[in-house]
Amino acid sequence: MAKKKKVAPNALVRRSSNSRGKHVPQSTIENTRTYTIADYRLEKPSFNIRQIRKDDEVRYEVTGDLSTPAPPIRESKYLDKKQCLEIYRWMLLNRKMETALENLYKQGKVVGGVYFGLGQEACSCASAYALHKEDWLGPMIRNQGSLLVRGFSARDIMMQYMAKAGSPTKGRDASSHFGDIEKRNVVAPISTLGDLIPVLAGVALGARLQGLSIAVMTYIGDGGQSTGVTYEGLNFAAVQDLGLVLFVENNLWGYSTPANMQFRVKDLAERAIAYGIPGVIVDGTDACQVYDAAHEACERARRGEGPTLIEAKMMRMKGHAIHDVAEYVPKSLFEYWRKRDPIARFENYLVSVKKWLTSQENENLIADVERELEADRDFAVASPMPQPESAAGGVYCDSNCHRIRPKYGVPKVRVTRSGIAAPRETTVHLR
Amino acid sequence: MPQLTYLEAIRQGIWEEMERDPAVFCIGEDIGIYGGAFKVTDGFIDRFGPERVIDTPIAESAIVGAAFGASLTGMRPVAEFQFMDFIGCAFNQIVNMVAKAHYRWGAPAPLVIRGPSGGNVHGGPFHSQNPEAWFVHAPGLKVVCPASAYDAKGLIKAAIRDNNPVIFFEHKYLYRRIKEDVPAEDYIVPLGKARVAREGRDLSVITYAAMVHVALEAAEILAKEGIELEVVDLRTLSPLDKEAIAETVRKTNKVILLHEDVRTGGIAGEIAAIINEEAFDDLDGPIVRITAQDSPVPFSPPQEEYFLPKVSDIVREAHRLKAY
Numbered sequence: 010m011a012k013k014k015k016v017a018p019n020a021l022v023r024r025s026s027n028s029r030g031k032h033v034p035q036s037t038i039e040n041t042r043t044y045t046i047a048d049y050r051l052e053k054p055s056f057n058i059r060q061i062r063k064d065d066e067v068r069y070e071v072t073g074d075l076s077t078p079a080p081p082i083r084e085s086k087y088l089d090k091k092q093c094l095e096i097y098r099w100m101l102l103n104r105k106m107e108t109a110l111e112n113l114y115k116q117g118k119v120v121g122g123v124y125f126g127l128g129q130e131a132c133s134c135a136s137a138y139a140l141h142k143e144d145w146l147g148p149m150i151r152n153q154g155s156l157l158v159r160g161f162s163a164r165d166i167m168m169q170y171m172a173k174a175g176s177p178t179k180g181r182d183a184s185s186h187f188g189d190i191e192k193r194n195v196v197a198p199i200s201t202l203g204d205l206i207p208v209l210a211g212v213a214l215g216a217r218l219q220g221l222s223i224a225v226m227t228y229i230g231d232g233g234q235s236t237g238v239t240y241e242g243l244n245f246a247a248v249q250d251l252g253l254v255l256f257v258e259n260n261l262w263g264y265s266t267p268a269n270m271q272f273r274v275k276d277l278a279e280r281a282i283a284y285g286i287p288g289v290i291v292d293g294t295d296a297c298q299v300y301d302a303a304h305e306a307c308e309r310a311r312r313g314e315g316p317t318l319i320e321a322k323m324m325r326m327k328g329h330a331i332h333d334v335a336e337y338v339p340k341s342l343f344e345y346w347r348k349r350d351p352i353a354r355f356e357n358y359l360v361s362v363k364k365w366l367t368s369q370e371n372e373n374l375i376a377d378v379e380r381e382l383e384a385d386r387d388f389a390v391a392s393p394m395p396q397p398e399s400a401a402g403g404v405y406c407d408s409n410c411h412r413i414r415p416k417y418g419v420p421k422v423r424v425t426r427s428g429i430a431a432p433r434e435t436t437v438h439l440r
Numbered sequence: 441m442p443q444l445t446y447l448e449a450i451r452q453g454i455w456e457e458m459e460r461d462p463a464v465f466c467i468g469e470d471i472g473i474y475g476g477a478f479k480v481t482d483g484f485i486d487r488f489g490p491e492r493v494i495d496t497p498i499a500e501s502a503i504v505g506a507a508f509g510a511s512l513t514g515m516r517p518v519a520e521f522q523f524m525d526f527i528g529c530a531f532n533q534i535v536n537m538v539a540k541a542h543y544r545w546g547a548p549a550p551l552v553i554r555g556p557s558g559g560n561v562h563g564g565p566f567h568s569q570n571p572e573a574w575f576v577h578a579p580g581l582k583v584v585c586p587a588s589a590y591d592a593k594g595l596i597k598a599a600i601r602d603n604n605p606v607i608f609f610e611h612k613y614l615y616r617r618i619k620e621d622v623p624a625e626d627y628i629v630p631l632g633k634a635r636v637a638r639e640g641r642d643l644s645v646i647t648y649a650a651m652v653h654v655a656l657e658a659a660e661i662l663a664k665e666g667i668e669l670e671v672v673d674l675r676t677l678s679p680l681d682k683e684a685i686a687e688t689v690r691k692t693n694k695v696i697l698l699h700e701d702v703r704t705g706g707i708a709g710e711i712a713a714i715i716n717e718e719a720f721d722d723l724d725g726p727i728v729r730i731t732a733q734d735s736p737v738p739f740s741p742p743q744e745e746y747f748l749p750k751v752s753d754i755v756r757e758a759h760r761l762k763a764y
């Protein structure tokens with residue numbers, strides 16, 4: 010990338026050639042265009058993370074103001090009391106399930122690692138909450154809360170991590186790598202990043218061919234958005250006006266690499282300009298902001314107006330996975346974002362600001378979630394491992410294992426004439 | 441019975457499936473008003489509309505991803521690659537997203553990825569490849585390589601009706617060079633079944649796609665010397681018709697494996713292993729491989745001719761095998 014040079018204002022002219030080959034100077038001012046990025050946040054954090062060499066060590070340093078108190082929750086334009094309490098319960102379930110998974114890991118009951126969405130529960134749960142039954146979701150590894158909202162149980166996710174016979178993939182894949190095309194409309198993610206984006210766009214395309222505009226939601230991180238398939242998928246959705254809602258979860262770290270080593274734009278929402286679609290920034294630790302942006306993007310999708318890119322800003326509050334203690338993250342950053350814990354903020358909003366929940370009701374709700382989790386955990390732990398031979402079979406869909414039919418109705422077929430048209434006589438490439 | 445070229449047969453097969461099943465649609469680069477780089481979908485947009493004949497950006501991963509997504513809603517997409525050489529751009533979508541879907545999470549992916557492959561048209565290193573073996577190595581995919589117009593139509597229709605992802609390699613050298621009787625009525629050629637393209641008693645050539653025609657030409661020459669070549673056209677590389685492979689070996693006891701793909705890691709190595717497992721006792725001589733050399737496909741005609749397997753290679757190797 011070319012570095013910006015300081016130039017005198019009168020030198021700011023662009024030269025373009027006309028048909029006679031003469032250079033015509035054009036003022037940059039009259040050619041300036043402006044674009045709008047909606048920003049729902051009530052605070053705009055101002056700090057930078059960069060690599061520095063100190064003594065004999067290269068490490069990350071954070072500069073800027075980390076002393077500001079957490080802002081209030083932004084009043085939702087759409088959510089009522091009942092909905093807020095439901096989202097809050099999903100967030101509690103999301104977090105407490107992950108705590109239970111961490112304990113199961115320490116007890117040696119988890120196969121492989123555990124991926125956490127700690128600090129990102131508002132983003133997962135409030136975004137998926139904006140989907141309707143006929144809409145679709147494609148989660149990433151940390152969006153376990155989204156899967157709960159979509160109708161899977163904590164038991165399902167726990168059994169995935171423990172590789173049990175009764176897991177949604179019957180032991181064949183781990184973590185959030187499962188889906189359901191019949192009832193819950195969830196596409197199973199794969200480990201490589203950005204690949205769900207064209208797939209979800211294709212789901213919207215399939216539904217549109219069957220006469221229904223739906224919202225399809227998926228996620229990408231500040232790291233994953235660097236991939237080529239992210240561009241291909243979102244650009245395809247944009248040119249086809251497909252109802253894709255892409256949450257760019259900017260959690261500041263792609264494994265150990267900070268966001269400023271992934272991209273040069275100030276905010277990832279600016280990427281939307283290059284796709285010709287709306288871009289929105291939300292505070293990813295504020296459930297109301299996340300929901301409002303998701304709801305508006307889903308409504309736009311259902312109206313057939315095309316995709317929306319929503320950047321949710323927050324921080325991944327653990328390492329990449331359970332093995333990673335994230336020593337590379339400056340401690341002051343953890344302290345800053347701990348004050349912005351999405352659950353503590355939402356709890357305070359519901360209990361102290363809105364008074365929709367008394368302390369006692371809150372305690373009862375938490376106890377209820379814990380009871381549910383305990384039952385799910387006990388069930389998952391007690392359930393059997395798969396038989397070794399169950400690894401065989403299922404590579405192909407045999408003639409009888411699925412009845413494939415359009416999900417939303419028979420596609421409308423335009424009939425203009427019958428019988429095959431004769432091909433035109435024409436020249437072709439590489440005859 | 442109408443005479444159709446290989447290309448017209450594929451075109452008619454897709455057209456008929458779109459007439460038959462409203463869930464079938466086409467997606468790819470320049471397939472709409474332009475009708476595709478090779479004109480396979482010429483006229484489709486006028487008949488079926490831009491909704492079902494979708495021109496995309498130049499974005500192969502998006503094409504495969506979108507086709508897969510649409511298939512999850514019960515559609516049957518037919519995705520065109522302008523050249524199969526470009527399939528590498530979508531490799532991850534195909535082998536990680538699509539191929540594993542049914543095994544991992546029980547999602548069927550009834551989609552077809554089709555396009556022209558193969559050389560002998562002086563297309564150079566990026567418009568001549570035979571990348572079929574890459575996909576034979578990915579469980580969950582089916583790989584089809586038709587050699588005749590009749591098969592091309594019957595196989596594309598079977599591929600569209602199949603509940604699994606099918607990679608359909610159309611040999612571009614055959615597009616307008618072969619013409620044969622193709623029935624007007626509906627028929628399919630089942631995936632996974634080889635055919636005997638020419639019966640013979642002395643030795644077998646197991647091959648597919650354009651090389652079937654090279655083998656048939658060699659068989660004519662050898663017949664004049666009294667050597668009867670059996671030519672087996674595999675038609676489908678995944679699943680492989682192991683029974684047909686074993687059967688021809690049991691019959692002739694000598695076998696040449698022929699393909700236009702490069703030698704190392706090509707399907708011939710796999711077939712040799714199958715013969716070893718299924719019909720070792722029936723062999724009267726070494727298994728012979730005739731393939732392209734291990735290099736990119738060269739551009740200049742004399743170099744490409746050197747690169748590609750030839751009739752004379754088969755005649756020479758047949759003479760050598762006859763001595764056993």
